[in-house]
Amino acid sequence: MTVASRAILIVEDEPQLRRMLRTLLELENFRVVEAENAERGLAAARSHKPDLLIVDLGLPDRDGTELIQEVRAWSRVPIIVLSARTDEANKVGALEAGADDYITKPFGARELRARLQVALRHATSSAAAGSALRIGDWHIDLKARSARAGDGRELHLTPTEYRLLEVLAQHIGLVVTHRALLTQVWGPGSAQQTQYLRVYMKQLRGKLEPDPARPRWLLTDTGVGYRLALRD
Amino acid sequence: MTVASRAILIVEDEPQLRRMLRTLLELENFRVVEAENAERGLAAARSHKPDLLIVDLGLPDRDGTELIQEVRAWSRVPIIVLSARTDEANKVGALEAGADDYITKPFGARELRARLQVALRHATSSAAAGSALRIGDWHIDLKARSARAGDGRELHLTPTEYRLLEVLAQHIGLVVTHRALLTQVWGPGSAQQTQYLRVYMKQLRGKLEPDPARPRWLLTDTGVGYRLALRD
DNA sequence: CGGTATCTTTACGACATTTTAATGCCGTGC
DNA sequence: GCACGGCATTAAAATGTCGTAAAGATACCG
Numbered sequence: 093m094t095v096a097s098r099a100i101l102i103v104e105d106e107p108q109l110r111r112m113l114r115t116l117l118e119l120e121n122f123r124v125v126e127a128e129n130a131e132r133g134l135a136a137a138r139s140h141k142p143d144l145l146i147v148d149l150g151l152p153d154r155d156g157t158e159l160i161q162e163v164r165a166w167s168r169v170p171i172i173v174l175s176a177r178t179d180e181a182n183k184v185g186a187l188e189a190g191a192d193d194y195i196t197k198p199f200g201a202r203e204l205r206a207r208l209q210v211a212l213r214h215a216t217s218s219a220a221a222g223s224a225l226r227i228g229d230w231h232i233d234l235k236a237r238s239a240r241a242g243d244g245r246e247l248h249l250t251p252t253e254y255r256l257l258e259v260l261a262q263h264i265g266l267v268v269t270h271r272a273l274l275t276q277v278w279g280p281g282s283a284q285q286t287q288y289l290r291v292y293m294k295q296l297r298g299k300l301e302p303d304p305a306r307p308r309w310l311l312t313d314t315g316v317g318y319r320l321a322l323r324d
Numbered sequence: 325m326t327v328a329s330r331a332i333l334i335v336e337d338e339p340q341l342r343r344m345l346r347t348l349l350e351l352e353n354f355r356v357v358e359a360e361n362a363e364r365g366l367a368a369a370r371s372h373k374p375d376l377l378i379v380d381l382g383l384p385d386r387d388g389t390e391l392i393q394e395v396r397a398w399s400r401v402p403i404i405v406l407s408a409r410t411d412e413a414n415k416v417g418a419l420e421a422g423a424d425d426y427i428t429k430p431f432g433a434r435e436l437r438a439r440l441q442v443a444l445r446h447a448t449s450s451a452a453a454g455s456a457l458r459i460g461d462w463h464i465d466l467k468a469r470s471a472r473a474g475d476g477r478e479l480h481l482t483p484t485e486y487r488l489l490e491v492l493a494q495h496i497g498l499v500v501t502h503r504a505l506l507t508q509v510w511g512p513g514s515a516q517q518t519q520y521l522r523v524y525m526k527q528l529r530g531k532l533e534p535d536p537a538r539p540r541w542l543l544t545d546t547g548v549g550y551r552l553a554l555r556d
Numbered sequence: 557c558g559g560t561a562t563c564t565t566t567a568c569g570a571c572a573t574t575t576t577a578a579t580g581c582c583g584t585g586c
Numbered sequence: 587g588c589a590c591g592g593c594a595t596t597a598a599a600a601t602g603t604c605g606t607a608a609a610g611a612t613a614c615c616g
Contacts, residue, residue, distance in 0.1 A: 180432040180435050181434075183435050183438065184434045184435055184437075184438045187435075187438035187439060187441070187442055188438055190443070190447075191442075192442060192449055193425065193442075201414040202413075202416045203412050203415050203416060203419075205416075206415065206420055207417045208421035209419070209420070210419055210423075210424055210425075214424070214446045236497065236498045236499065237498075237499050237500075237545065237548065238497070250546070250547070251546075251547045251548055260335055261374065267351075
């Protein structure tokens with residue numbers, strides 16, 4: 093299984109904005125939980141233990157800042173505030189209550205995405221584990237470039253093997269075309285060299301798959317590309 | 325909520341804004357270092373090792389985003405970007421390069437203060453710098469620059485050997501790239517001199533490893549860098 | 557000034573990784 | 587059944603990187 097898909101809780105009363113956020117986040121491969129007021133948001137934060145919260149300040153039942161304080165009483169989960177209010181007092185209040193970032197509406201999708209990455213980067217860097225992958229017995233940390241099994245065995249991957257796995261992991265569960273893999277791993281000029289892929293996929297399977305002849309994680313989509321399977 | 329005076333580096337070309345920031349930060353009990361362009365900013369970041377960087381994107385000599393990338397090659401110090409540019413591409417570029425926050429001018433003093441606190445909060449929560457190290461029989465105190473074995477034997481390391489070990493220890497368990505090691509140990513102009521690393525790693529292994537030909541602590545990641553293994 | 561420790565530079569063999577090439581396999585369509 | 591395209595597999599060649607030793611340069615200290 094892979095931990096790549098992380099959960100995000102959206103606390104926002106406007107259904108329209110909520111839907112937009114969900115679409116946006118799901119495109120980025122996050123799991124999404126929604127809550128339409130502070131009360132339910134708090135409950136959802138407790139029960140779902142999401143990896144990040146997106147909170148609107150203007151909620152119908154309580155002020156978003158209060159919600160942040162309550163969550164901070166027991167969790168350090170990253171919190172990003174969305175708000176139409178541009179006045180400084182609100183920003184400062186939310187940030188001092190424990191929010192990690194404050195984005196004013198209207199905002200662009202790319203900015204939100206970038207700020208999400210920053211917030212998650214902080215969370216994972218302090219928890220030591222980077223982007224963790226599990227393939228068979230192997231626990232792979234792409235950022236730390238380390239791979240070990242539960243029993244302590246270590247596995248060595250070469251730079252190209254890491255890059256290839258990284259690209260596949262970025263689109264986990266989805267097919268990545270030959271062309272995309274080649275340009276991202278070997279550079280823009282290498283789009284024709286599909287033999288590289290065969291050689292390296294074989295290498296990776298030999299190292300990672302329990303039975304390399306019957307791949308369970310590194311799958312071939314004939315005529316299209318390769319795909320890293322998503323499993324439990 | 326004043327913390328033991330921490331240093332902040334301001335990289336900003338407008339003298340007026342620089343003065344304003346200095347005043348503001350000194351009121352908050354920070355020590356302030358200034359640089360008026362990217363080149364000097366990079367040098368100051370290396371020599372002063374500030375606890376946080378405030379960087380303007382519109383610098384006279386180079387783009388601020390480049391500066392961020394260069395600093396990120398060897399350091400995780402929090403970086404806050406100040407910019408008059410409100411367009412999304414700039415924000416996203418800076419954040420993806422490794423900035424932790426992005427504030428658009430004009431901004432209020434209280435907002436800056438709140439965002440500073442957030443950035444520093446992240447840094448301290450993930451800080452875990454112990455200066456004691458154990459490699460094989462050797463107990464090494466990086467701060468005191470001493471190394472002893474259990475039975476009292478002493479080991480002498482040269483200044484460069486200590487610095488190299490220090491950098492590796494700061495990222496214990498993780499690969500440190502050639503570039504990062506060279507810029508931190510030999511200075512920013514030495515990023516190409518990978519032969520230094522080979523020579524000094526051999527020295528260190530000869531002194532620290534029980535069997536220098538089969539390193540157990542000072543490991544090579546061919547084509548990437550070196551890493552100090554994390555054991556027991 | 558001479559001696560010692562440290563740092564820099566060079567060269568080459570050993571080793572790791574990437575690239576190239578050749579062969580066999582399997583399914584599809586003719 | 588046969589030819590073909592796409593993929594898997596293998597091994598060897600080519601390239602790149604590392605470890606090693608040793609000599610030259612520089613700084614340091616009495």
